[in-house]
Amino acid sequence: MSDAYQAVPIADRVWWVGAIDWSIRDFHGYATRQGTTYNAYLVQADPVVLIDTVKAPFMDEMLARIASVVDPAKIRYIVSNHAEMDHSGGLPRAVEAIRPDKVFASANGVKALEAQFHWGRAVDAVKDGQELRLGDVTLRFLETRMLHWPDSMMTYLVPGDVLFSQDGFGMHLASVERFADEVPTDVLYAEAAKYYANILLPLSSFVTKLLARVAEMNLAPKIIAPDHGPVYRKDPGWIVKQYAKWAAQKPTRKAVVAFDTMWGSTEAMARAIGEGLAAGGASPVRLLPMHASHRSDVATELLEAGALVAGSPTINNTIFPTMGDLLAYLGGLRRTNLVGAAFGSYGWSGEAVGRIEERLKAMEVEIVADALKVLYVPDSSALDRCRALGSHVAAVMKGRAAAAP
Ligand code: FEO
Numbered sequence: 001m002s003d004a005y006q007a008v009p010i011a012d013r014v015w016w017v018g019a020i021d022w023s024i025r026d027f028h029g030y031a032t033r034q035g036t037t038y039n040a041y042l043v044q045a046d047p048v049v050l051i052d053t054v055k056a057p058f059m060d061e062m063l064a065r066i067a068s069v070v071d072p073a074k075i076r077y078i079v080s081n082h083a084e085m086d087h088s089g090g091l092p093r094a095v096e097a098i099r100p101d102k103v104f105a106s107a108n109g110v111k112a113l114e115a116q117f118h119w120g121r122a123v124d125a126v127k128d129g130q131e132l133r134l135g136d137v138t139l140r141f142l143e144t145r146m147l148h149w150p151d152s153m154m155t156y157l158v159p160g161d162v163l164f165s166q167d168g169f170g171m172h173l174a175s176v177e178r179f180a181d182e183v184p185t186d187v188l189y190a191e192a193a194k195y196y197a198n199i200l201l202p203l204s205s206f207v208t209k210l211l212a213r214v215a216e217m218n219l220a221p222k223i224i225a226p227d228h229g230p231v232y233r234k235d236p237g238w239i240v241k242q243y244a245k246w247a248a249q250k251p252t253r254k255a256v257v258a259f260d261t262m263w264g265s266t267e268a269m270a271r272a273i274g275e276g277l278a279a280g281g282a283s284p285v286r287l288l289p290m291h292a293s294h295r296s297d298v299a300t301e302l303l304e305a306g307a308l309v310a311g312s313p314t315i316n317n318t319i320f321p322t323m324g325d326l327l328a329y330l331g332g333l334r335r336t337n338l339v340g341a342a343f344g345s346y347g348w349s350g351e352a353v354g355r356i357e358e359r360l361k362a363m364e365v366e367i368v369a370d371a372l373k374v375l376y377v378p379d380s381s382a383l384d385r386c387r388a389l390g391s392h393v394a395a396v397m398k399g400r401a402a403a404a405p
Helices: 056-067 091-098 107-117 185-216 237-248 265-279 295-303 321-333 351-362 380-403
Strands: 008-011 014-016 019-021 036-038 041-043 048-051 075-079 102-106 124-126 131-134 137-143 153-158 162-164 223-225 255-259 285-289 307-311 339-346 372-375
Touching: 008 223, 014 223, 019 056, 056 091, 075 091, 091 107, 102 107, 102 137, 107 124, 185 237, 185 295, 185 321, 255 265, 255 295, 255 321, 255 380, 265 285, 265 307, 265 339, 265 372, 265 380, 285 295, 295 321, 307 321, 307 351, 307 380, 321 351, 339 351, 339 380, 372 380
Parallel strands: 048 075, 075 102, 102 124, 162 223, 255 285, 255 307, 307 339, 339 372
Antiparallel strands: 008 014, 014 041, 019 036, 041 048, 131 137, 137 153, 153 162
């Protein structure tokens, strides 16, 4: 085994043995400009346990990190917290290399692993709250169905109060640093928010329930060890607090204007709407032209927004392709508590604006202003109507934000 890869201690007898993917730039539609990590953890209990594996091409790295502290053959149990391929993809090879006595997963995880690998291997299903005693340490399994897949579970280690939280509390950030307290707070916040906005947002009601349940169970993790990004060893409550805030999706005064343009007219409308939003008290106001913006960044901007105003020219009797892509993506993320409006310029028939409004309604965005269409190029009167639309949306947002508990 190469000694290029070393395990990193994260708690007493607990090691990070994951892999760093510096190259990935697209994670099923999410722009991962800073790469990611696939985290796996080794618990040197009696017997030794491996928690999660890594994406299949990174297995050499994981096995080398394990070998830096223990002979991989000493691992007798593997816990699979989540059967998505970036974590379970390496499991068949891990089983082949390690030959563990048992593999544990949730009941849904057992089914998912069989459906992925068709391996006919016995995987032991564990129930919510079930404990596994390993000498003087205990692993407790917490089923977290739909956070973010039906199979998802977390594993809690005592003593030490380490929560192995699979995708929960994670972020896509490749780094030399293994701990959140070593990463600049602005980077940590931005990447954690992006991860929540693009992965966990549609499951926010489950996040709220999980946080309540953890409090009821008097679990107070001292370390949160997710499957992506850095480990929280100091103040893990920081990320829990952000999750509680993001899950609530309270109305705010931030406005997002997402649009695309063919010949500059819809952009001129967007700029005037932005001026109206700012004049009406929206803050901050973010204009995002889709020929220069990634869908996952728009989703991130929307995480703490109160309004989505969407604009498109009409092309071939329908929405501009970049806006169609954006609205399909945002539709799946199901952001709640947004107000909005549709706008755009057109030359012949102008169907795009109505279609955008329909898509916003399907996303349960509350439409608070009539759709605004302009023939060809907006004149000063049309731009005034755009500013008025922006001011009106801002007034509604301010009222909702002020009324929010
Ligand atoms: Fe990181 Fe849901 O996989």
